[in-house]
Amino acid sequence: MSTGYGVSNEDDIDLGKTERLRVRRRSMALLASLASPLHRMLWLTVVLVVISNAAQAAFPLVIAWAIDWALPALISNNPVPLGIASGAYLVSAVIAGVLLGWYNLCTAKVSQAMLLDLRLRVFRHTQRLSLEFHEKYTSGRIISRQTSDLETLRELLDQGVSQLVSGIFFILFTLISIFVLDWRSGLIATAAGIPITVLFIWYQKRSELVYRESRVVSARLIGSFVETMTGIRAVKAFRRESANDESYARLAGEYRENSIRSINLFGVLQPGLVLIGNLTVAAVLLTGGFRVLDGSLAVGTLVALLLASKRVFQPVENIAMFYSSLQAATAALEKVSGLLEEDPGVVEPEHPGRLEVAHGAIDFTGAVFGYGDGPVVMERFDLSIPAGQTVAVVGPTGAGKSTLAKLIARFYDLRSGSLTLDSVPISQLANADLRRHVVMVTQEAFLFSGSVGENIALGRPGASDEEIVLAARAVGAHEFISSLPEGYDTDVNKRGGRVSAGQRQLISFARAFLADPAVLILDEATSSLDLPSERAVQRGLETLLGNRTALIIAHRLSTVETADRVLVVDGGRIVEDGSPAELVAAGGRFARLHGAWKDSLS
Ligand SMILES: Nc1ncnc2c1ncn2[C@@H]1O[C@H](COP(=O)(O)OP(=O)(O)OP(=O)(O)O)[C@@H](O)[C@H]1O
Numbered sequence: 001m002s003t004g005y006g007v008s009n010e011d012d013i014d015l016g017k018t019e020r021l022r023v024r025r026r027s028m029a030l031l032a033s034l035a036s037p038l039h040r041m042l043w044l045t046v047v048l049v050v051i052s053n054a055a056q057a058a059f060p061l062v063i064a065w066a067i068d069w070a071l072p073a074l075i076s077n078n079p080v081p082l083g084i085a086s087g088a089y090l091v092s093a094v095i096a097g098v099l100l101g102w103y104n105l106c107t108a109k110v111s112q113a114m115l116l117d118l119r120l121r122v123f124r125h126t127q128r129l130s131l132e133f134h135e136k137y138t139s140g141r142i143i144s145r146q147t148s149d150l151e152t153l154r155e156l157l158d159q160g161v162s163q164l165v166s167g168i169f170f171i172l173f174t175l176i177s178i179f180v181l182d183w184r185s186g187l188i189a190t191a192a193g194i195p196i197t198v199l200f201i202w203y204q205k206r207s208e209l210v211y212r213e214s215r216v217v218s219a220r221l222i223g224s225f226v227e228t229m230t231g232i233r234a235v236k237a238f239r240r241e242s243a244n245d246e247s248y249a250r251l252a253g254e255y256r257e258n259s260i261r262s263i264n265l266f267g268v269l270q271p272g273l274v275l276i277g278n279l280t281v282a283a284v285l286l287t288g289g290f291r292v293l294d295g296s297l298a299v300g301t302l303v304a305l306l307l308a309s310k311r312v313f314q315p316v317e318n319i320a321m322f323y324s325s326l327q328a329a330t331a332a333l334e335k336v337s338g339l340l341e342e343d344p345g346v347v348e349p350e351h352p353g354r355l356e357v358a359h360g361a362i363d364f365t366g367a368v369f370g371y372g373d374g375p376v377v378m379e380r381f382d383l384s385i386p387a388g389q390t391v392a393v394v395g396p397t398g399a400g401k402s403t404l405a406k407l408i409a410r411f412y413d414l415r416s417g418s419l420t421l422d423s424v425p426i427s428q429l430a431n432a433d434l435r436r437h438v439v440m441v442t443q444e445a446f447l448f449s450g451s452v453g454e455n456i457a458l459g460r461p462g463a464s465d466e467e468i469v470l471a472a473r474a475v476g477a478h479e480f481i482s483s484l485p486e487g488y489d490t491d492v493n494k495r496g497g498r499v500s501a502g503q504r505q506l507i508s509f510a511r512a513f514l515a516d517p518a519v520l521i522l523d524e525a526t527s528s529l530d531l532p533s534e535r536a537v538q539r540g541l542e543t544l545l546g547n548r549t550a551l552i553i554a555h556r557l558s559t560v561e562t563a564d565r566v567l568v569v570d571g572g573r574i575v576e577d578g579s580p581a582e583l584v585a586a587g588g589r590f591a592r593l594h595g596a597w598k599d600s601l602s
Contacts, residue, residue: 006342026341027333034114045106049166052099055092057173060308062089064181067300104162111157118153122146122336130345131411132372139230140223145339148218149332156329160322167315167322174312178305182297185284185305189312192280196273196316200323203269207324210262211331217258219335221251262324269320277313284309346413352430358437359387359422360518360549362408367417369407377403378572380417385565387422387518388547392554392563392580394593400572401553405521408551409440421519439517443524445501445508452481452499453488455507459514471514475540477506502537509540520545522552524559557597566590 035042066085073081126142134142179186228235228244235244284305291297367381377400385391393401406412407419410426419426426434439459447455456468463471468488472478480503484490492499499507512520522541538558545562554560566583568576568590576588583590 006338023334023338026337027330030118030333030337030340034117035110037117038110038113041106041110045103045110045162045165048099048103048106049162049169052096052103053166053169053173055096055099056170057177057308058092059089060174060304060311061177061180062092063307064298064301064304067303068298069300071300100166103166107162107165108158111161115150115154115157118336119146119150121340122150125340125342125344128344128347129342131406132345133342136372138223138227140226141219142339143226144219144222145336148222149215149336152215152325152332153329153336156322156325160325160329163315163318164322164326167319170315171312174308178308178312181301181305181308182288184291185288185309188283188287189280189309192276192313195276199269199272199276203265203320203323204327207262207265207327208331210258210265211327212334214255214258214262214328215331215335217251217255221248221255224248224251262328266320266324269324270317273313273316273320277310277316280313281306281309346410348431349428352433353424353428354430355422355424355433355437358433358518360437361385361387361420361422362519362549362551363418363420363423364407365418365420367407367419368415369403369412370415371412376415376572378407381572381574383567383574385549385551387549389565390545390550390552390563391565391567392552392560393567393569394554394560394590395567395569395575399569401569402523403572404569405440405523405551405553408519408521409438410434436515437517438519438521439512439515440521441508441512441523445504447492447499447504447507449491449493451486451489451491452484452507455492456488456510456514459511460516463514467514468510471510472507474513474543475506475509476543477503477510477540480506505537506540509537509544513544518548520548520550522550524552524555557594560594560597568593 062085066082066089070081070085073079122145126146129137175186175189178189224244224247228240228248235241285302288297288302288305292299292302362383362385364381364383367378368376369378369381370376383404393404395401407414408426410429413427421429421434421437426438448458453465453468456471457463459471460467465488469478472481472488480499481488481490484499524541538556541559542562552559552563554563554566560566561580563580566576566578566580567574568583568588570589576583576586576590578586580590580594584594585591
């Protein structure tokens with residue numbers, strides 16, 4: 001992740017010039033891709049916002065005309081001009097009101113459609129990112145991207161953008177109307193744009209850093225919360241509560257400091273804008289007043305000018321408010337676009353090879369593998385497992401046993417060399433075929449929320465109830481499932497649905513049995529099991545193995561003894577390979593391990 005792309009510079013607050021530009025461009029490209037399917041609706045909103053604001057900007061013009069011409073005409077008994085002025089005011093008010101309402105509806109539709117699209121994209125993309133990515137990028141950060149960052153974007157899109165755009169058009173048209181009434185006042189109002197721009201630039205520079213920092217700090221805060229709660233057992237076991245309290249309080253404190261800084265910045269921007277607005281009105285009043293005195297400016301025009309120059313700054317305050325949410329949302333968009341830029345790594349080939357029926361022969365030839373850009377874990381690795389063989393893999397911790405299993409399940413790709421299933425490179429296989437033919441049962445035996453039956457059915461979506469029960473019976477899980485409060489319909493997350501570690505193993509065996517893969521990979525860590533459930537699991541395991549190809553990371557003598565072949569792995573290499581009896585007779589490492597196991601049983 002040191003490429004400068006994706007999430008690699010996520011924690012940097014003060015980005016260099018080129019980096020900043022690249023991140024901006026990436027955010028804009030993401031916005032454009034979200035907006036492009038909605039371009040018709042967007043054009044409609046532009047038309048609506050232009051017409052409704054033009055209609056609103058006509059109000060001061062109508063008032064000036066009414067005071068300076070319609071009222072004198074009325075005094076000379078001609079009510080028609082006042083009638084026309086009132087009519088024009090009414091028509092502009094109705095047009096402005098109706099179109100503004102329509103505009104708000106359209107922007108709500110556009111923003112909600114964009115948010116939905118983005119939410120789904122973030123979810124789909126993060127789910128597809130490689131295990132390697134997930135191992136480095138904590139789940140807390142992902143949660144923060146999906147919750148707090150998207151929430152910040154939602155706040156802006158919900159209201160901010162429509163108000164921002166509408167405000168800008170309102171200012172533009174009101175300014176035009178001031179120029180139409182009196183160009184000198186127009187110049188004064190335009191000149192006010194200079195200090196406003198300076199103030200905005202000042203705010204922009206400082207707030208960009210503060211908001212970027214806020215995204216980083218909030219991700220850390222959420223990350224710390226998620227880590228504590230997901231690791232709550234370890235927290236309790238190691239009495240980490242007070243240490244965690246302290247580190248969480250420190251992060252929460254940093255977040256507070258950051259929020260205070262952004263509030264303080266806004267605290268300068270908003271009153272600054274109000275002050276500039278009021279000074280402009282005073283300047284228009286002062287210059288206009290003198291000109292009314294010498295007769296070069298009509299009273300009605302001055303009233304309309306004061307009205308217009310007061311109104312022209314109204315949206316500036318709103319814009320300032322939304323500008324701060326824009327800054328926050330820009331920072332959030334930077335992070336989300338970085339996540340979306342991450343390369344999924346292990347992907348399905350464009351034209352995948354199909355393998356309708358698999359026998360289960362696995363071949364590694366000259367395989368080289370290492371995690372990410374880290375050291376080589378497997379150097380020119382060769383291994384041939386014929387279809388139907390049960391292979392137990394043993395070896396010291398860190399030897400590369402799990403790596404071997406994860407490569408066969410294609411959680412990672414090789415750096416070089418080949419790995420084939422029935423002579424087809426697994427990197428060329430269609431995902432659907434690979435997932436059907438190769439199933440990995442992990443030691444955690446994860447259960448998804450839902451019923452026990454649904455969890456078994458994951459092995460083969462669409463399986464009938466009978467097939468689910470048959471699978472459970474086959475691995476010896478039926479008995480305990482039937483004794484659960486609602487049998488197969490018991491919710492695994494509800495009271496009474498909580499199952500033991502051994503029972504979870506049996507459910508995952510039933511799931512694998514139902515999947516009926518040609519190759520089964522099993523990480524058999526059973527230290528948490530007591531003896532009776534270990535026996536039940538052992539029986540379930542034997543049925544599950546049947547005559548399919550199996551690679552078992554073995555931790556029990558009973559499993560190793562029933563295997564056809566044992567591989568002793570060390571340092572990413574196979575150091576012993578043979579049947580259990582052969583290896584015991586050879587008197588090497590396995591023989592010693594075997595002896596130790598036997599001793600522990602006696
Ligand atoms: N996700 C990872 N990223 C980087 N290196 C890793 C990763 N997983 C494992 N390794 C490294 O690869 C080597 C082999 O690890 P592996 O998990 O395959 O060992 P193992 O034999 O399964 O060990 P254990 O019995 O302790 O589970 C080790 O040096 C380990 O540090």
